[in-house]
Structures are given as C-alpha cells and as structure tokens.
Amino acid sequence: MKKLHLLFIAVLFSFSFLSAQTEQSIQLKDGWKFKVGDNLDYAKPGYDDSQWKGIQVDKIWEQQGYDPLDGYAWYRIKVFIPSSLKNNSFLKDSLKIFLGKINNFDQSFINGNIFGINGKNVTANTIIDTSFLYAPTILWDYNRRYTLSVDDPRILWDKENVIAVRVFDQGGQGGIYTGNAAISMVHIGEYLSLDYGQVPFLFKNKTASKSFTIKNTSDKLTINGKFTIKAENKLNKKIIYEKTEVLKLEPKSSKYFSFSLVNQDQSSYVNYIFEFAHNKEQTILKEETPYILTSAPSQKPKINGAKVYGQRPNKPFLYTIAATGVKPMMFDAVNLPKGLSIDEKTGIITGKVSDKAEYNVTLVAKNKFGSAKSKLRIEIGDKLALTPPMGWNSWNVWGLTVDQEKVLASAKVYKEKGLMNHGWTFINIDDGWEIVGNSTDPKRDADGNILCNSKFPNMKALGDSLHALGLKFGIYSSPGPLTCGGYTATYQHELQDAKSFASWGIDYLKYDWCSYDNIAKDTSRAERIKPYTIMQDALQKIDRDIVYSLCQYGMSKVWEWGGSVGGNLWRTTGDINDTWQSLSDIGFSQIENAKYAKPGNWNDPDMLVVGWVGWGPSLHPTKLTPDEQYIHISMWSLLSAPLLIGCDLTRLDDFTLNLLTNDDVLAIDQDPLGKQATPKIIKDNIQVWVKDLEDGNKAIGIFNLGSETKKYSLDFSEIGIKANSKVRDLWRQKNLGKFKEKFETLVPSHGVVLIKLFE
Ligand code: GLA
Secondary structure (H helix, E strand, O other): EEEEEEEEOOOOOOEEEEOOOOEEEEOOOOOOEEOOOOOHHOOOOOOOOOOOOOOOOOOOOHHHOOOOOOOOEEEEEEEEEOHHHHHOOOOOEEEEEEEEEOOOOEEEEOOEEEEEEEEEEOOOOOOOOOHOOOOOOHHHEEEEEEOOOOOOOOOOOOOOEEEEEEEEEOOOOOOOOOOEEEEEEEHHHHEEEEEEOOOOOOOEOOEEEEEEEEEEEEOOOEEEEEEEEEEOOOOOOOOOEEEEEEEEEOOOOOOEEEEEEEEEOOOOEEEEEEOOOOOOOOOOOEEEEEOOOOOOOOOOOOEEOOEEEEEEOOOOOOEOOOOOOOOOOOOEEEEEOEEEEEEOOEEEEEEOOOOOOOEEEEEEEEEEEEEEEEEEEEEOOOOOOOOOOEEEEOOHHHHHHHHHHHHHHHHHHHHHHHHHHHHEEEEOOOOOOOEEOOOOOOOOOOOOEOOOOOOOOHHHHHHHHHHHHHOOOEEEOOOOOOOOOOOEOOOOOOOHHHHHHHHHHEEEEEOOOOOOOOHOOOOHHHHHHHHHHHHHHHHHHHOOOOEEEEEEOOHHHHHHHHHHOOOEEEEEEOOOOOOHHHHHHHHHHOOOOOHOOOOOEEEEOOOOOOOEEEEOOOOOEEEOOOHHHHHHHHHHOOOOOOEOOOOOHHHHHHHHHHHOOHHHHHHHOOOOOEEEEEEEEEEEEEEEEEEEEOOOOEEEEEEOOOOEEEEEEEEHHOOOOOOOOOEEEEEOOOEEEEEEEEEEEEOOOEEEEEEEEEE
C-alpha cells in the first residue's frame, strides 16, 4: 500500500524531502515557560521555573503581552523522550530537535548543555558567550533544526529532559514564533535534497524548461526509490508532463535532471515525488510554474513612462524619455519650456525652468522601423512625484550589506535589460551607507558633515554616474540619532544633511523614524509630526528638488497629515516580507487611506518582494508563487503605490523581468489622475478592486484569496458600470471584446485577473 504523507508547497532554497510528521514525533507546542531577562542559570535542568509565566511558541512575544520587548528572554520546556521513538524509526541514527523560527538569535540547551546556536549544531563544550548576537538579522526567518546522534550523552532517553532557549531580539518582533516545534528521529527523506527552487524556469520557443539536481547528503546511507516529475495545469488540471525514473543514490552522490513544459498561459503545478523503495512511502515537493503573459515589445518605438511630471522652478530638471523599440533611437521633445533641452541620442531632458506654469510637450522617438509620439505635461510648480515613484531600493535584497558596486550593477541592468524603457527611474540606497553608530570612527567631519562608510567612497561621483544614465538617485536617513540598522542618522543636523544630500545629487530621501522613539516626548500625533516638519523645512532651503518619503510604518494615521509636512509618499504599514501572509495582509488592507492618495502624495505599502530577495548578504528567490506575484504587481498598481523593486537585478529571470515590464499594467500605476483603487465587492474569497482612470475608464482587479480556482462572474451593475463595456486583459495586453451585462472569468487561487473596462 502506498502511503502519502506530506505535501510541501515550496519554491525556495534547496529542499529536502523532510518530514517532521512521517514517523512518530513529540510535539512541543504547549508547555513552554517564559522569563524576560538573562541568566545562564536558566539553562540548568534543576532551575526552579515554577514562578515563570506560560507562553505560546506560535506567535511573537509582542502578541502575548510583551510589547515592547527587545533584548534577552528565555524559554523552557520539560519533555519525556521515550526510546520507542528510535526503536520504531526506520533510521535510528539521529534525534532531531526542531524549534521552528526564532526572532532573532538563539542559544539552545538540553539538560544544561548547549546543542545549537542560531541554527547550527554545536558540541557540549562550546563556549557560551555573546558572539551569537553578531549574526545576520535575517535569522528571524530561519528554521532552527538541530540534530544529535542517538548516543549523545546530552539526551536522556526514557527520562524527562529540559530544553531551554536563550533568545535575543534585536528589535521589532521577537521570540519563537512558528508553533511547529517538535522532537523526532531524522527521517531518511531529510538526506535527499533538491535544488529546483534555486533554478529559474527558462522560457524559449514556447517552452518553459528547468534543470536541477537531486542529492543524497548522507555520507553513510544509500537511498533507493523512484523519482517522478509530474506537471498539471493549475486551472484545468490536465496532466501536461509525467516522467518516472528508478534511482539508486549512493552516499554523497547526486543526479542531474531537466525537463521542459509547453508554456501555459496559467501556472502548472509541478510535483516532485520520491517513493522510497523500503516502504513505498511517498514524499512530494510541489511548485507552481511561472508563466509569462507580457508580450515582447515591438521593434517600432513606443513611448512609455509618466505622462505628467512635476518640478519646482529653477531646480535642476531631469526627465528621461522611456521608450521600447530597437536602438539606436533618436528623440525629440516639441514645445519644451524655455531653459530645457533634450539630448537627441539618449532622450534625457535637462535644464532649469524659471516660470511656474503647465507646459504641454510632445515627445518623439524614431528608429529605422518607425516613429512614435506621446504627450507629456510638465508642471513647474510646487509639486514633485505627480505619479508614484518607480525605482529600485537596496533594502529587500542587500539589507545593510549594500555597497557602491551593487548600486551601480542595478543601474547597469536598468539599461541592459531595458527596465528604463518602461519608466523605471530611481536607484535608491537604503540603510547601510553611513558610519556604524557604535564604531569608534568619526561619524561626521570637523564641520559636522555626515560621512559615508568605506563601501561608498564617493557619493557625488556615484550620483553623477547615475544622472549621466538619465536615472535618479535616492538615499536614506532617520530623524533620530541612529538609523533602524544602528548607523549614524540626521538628528540635529537636518539642514546640514539636506545640504550634503543636495551636493551629492540626491533626488529622493527616505526618512525612517526608528531611533526617534527615544527622542519623542510621547506618542502623540504632534510628536510624530515634529521631526518630519524639521526635515521638510531643511529640504525647502536647498537648491535641489528631493522627493520626500516618510517612513514611520503608518503611525498616527500618517496618511491624514503626511502631505502637510511635504511628504510625497508615506509608508502605511510595517515592513513587508516575501510571504503570502505579509503580502495579503498589507495589500488588501489599504482602504482607509485611499482618499488621501493624489498626484504628489502617495500611500506606500512598502517595496516589492519579487525576484531574488533576502535582506543581505544571502539571497533566495521570493517565496511568493507566480500567481501571488501577479497579485503583488497588480494590486500595487491599482493602489497607485510607489513601485520600488527590491531584488538582485543581476539575477533577474525571464518571469520577473516580464512581471516588471508590462506597460499596460504600469500605466495603471502611473495614471495621471492618481486615484487609489478601493474594494467594491468582497464576497467569500473574491475581492473586486476598482480604480478610476484619467480617461474616464476603470481598471479592475478580480482577486481570489482562496485556495481553489474560482469561476467568477462580474456583474457590471453591481459596480456601477454601463452595459456593453469593452474589456481589455491588461497582463495579456489583449482586448477581449464587448460584454453585455457581465464578465465571466476563471480566477486562479491566490491569483488575479486584471482588466480595464473601456467604452
Ligand atoms: C526599517 C524600514 C525598512 C528599512 C530598514 C533599514 O525597517 O521600514 O524599509 O529601511 O528600516 O534599516
């Protein structure tokens, strides 16, 4: 009889066919005790913890009454480990203590002996010091899976064992939080690993293909079984590929596989199934395939990008025409205001305009295949960011490990992969360019000017090279003494820093609250507004336009006052991460703030998490499925959200590039009316969000938040749309015809159908 034990939906890292539940396991869900503070005696088995409070390990400690709490706290649990656990197991060599994810760092003890630090197994005589605190922050997202040989004296078989975990939270959320802690024997499947999640699908001649290796990581065990790759279309469930091979994997050996699927216009599920020879047990890893909907740009010129652009009088002007089509191309701009000129070869418009007015310019792009024209309204006045900023930011990919080379590499890809041709403009450095706050090095020069660290040897030169490419340059700081990453920030140097930024050619400033918590007198709205007003005044005094991005996670309903302190955009939430939970929590809750979005003032639901992300230094492909990524870009566009790519552009795969370069979709984000979509229907798991467009038409996202594909019929009268509307599928860039009273469509689970209704 075949046994089917577990199903993993997984798209990242390298996976083992691991199984916590396959064989007997002892769940460590309940029974934990908790103590704030630090004392190494808490590791001792005999320590009296009877006065400690109980705690759950399925949620962070902030959600259990410890808010705020950063720094040390301890967890303890008592657990009986029976020898039947090993006796009943197929493999009898190692015990696994699985704690789940811990935010941020841990030293884990059993019966007073250390066995794990930050996810690594350690011996009992390891020195216990504080060096475990100097590890990458991203460890918050890392499962602690520790193993001990069955004959390790640290384990007490058939007795009570005490597990104690010393946790240190670096800031923000803290604790053991995934709720799946358990003790079991190491399963044979855990020695099989597959790196398919690290290899992107390649798209060529209507096929999507991929190659990967399956590896036996054990140095003793031979693994026998059958390996099957089976793919089925996500919507109609048709099997589109199936192949099985008998495998004998010697210790430490691996085998290479490749397969190719006919490219569907929907995701397919690929099942990687291993059936073990000894007991016919099957384990399955599952992946959703990416699918490309964006058509390749034509050879002829087509002008994309913002159709309205604002700048203040007498400030350096920079607008680059974004155009697809074969290069070389010649550009022109007819009716440019006095003071501006265009470089005909690059399409970069520069200069200064002194008179406040609206100027209607015609942009022209020509190549050997034809020519294109497009209107651009230049508004010389008080407002910047008349459409939501589009760019790249270093944080979601490099975190604090950003450096000048990484920034320049992104700019290079903007040009080489043509992102610029679709309106991607900013290249923004986030935290990590300043001098570390607790270093002994000077943080500012003798005159108080802020210094850059050695990773950014010449900010002005960096700015110049970005501007020469027609790109804009962004930077990050905080109103308190330190940034969120603990680097030097702007407190009491606001005007001086604004001047430095201007002298480096900065076009965009993200100003991030963090350590201002220690400066603010209280949590009143007035105190929250104060530091942003000080910086606004400083930015008004410099001889350069700097787009002002407020980052304070939505506190005191920033959308109600962000515009009044000169904010061009403001974060409405905490930090995003690349999970469905985070994406859907943020994306579908942007409702109350909708009416505050308008040209020059945007709600910012945080940066994009598509492509290879990781908050540095190690990266992984986004954990979002392809359909979830379609939701991400569709929703952010409907929300008129700033679009800031947060991935390693040098590893941009075909799918992600197409996701970021669909001009129909980007035009929804950049629509000059600047109206944010609102939900018009929320029924079961379907949500219909509608955005009014400048041309009187509407963009509509039909989202399926459920786990099954759904047939949905959008009744026009329900959302106030006239009968006989024409429908355009925006991702497929295809007109679907005229629809009488309703539009019926299949919406994939965790997926979207994005349309435009037009007359
Ligand atoms: C905060 C912000 C992030 C990023 C980091 C940098 O967490 O919300 O977007 O800027 O700080 O330290």
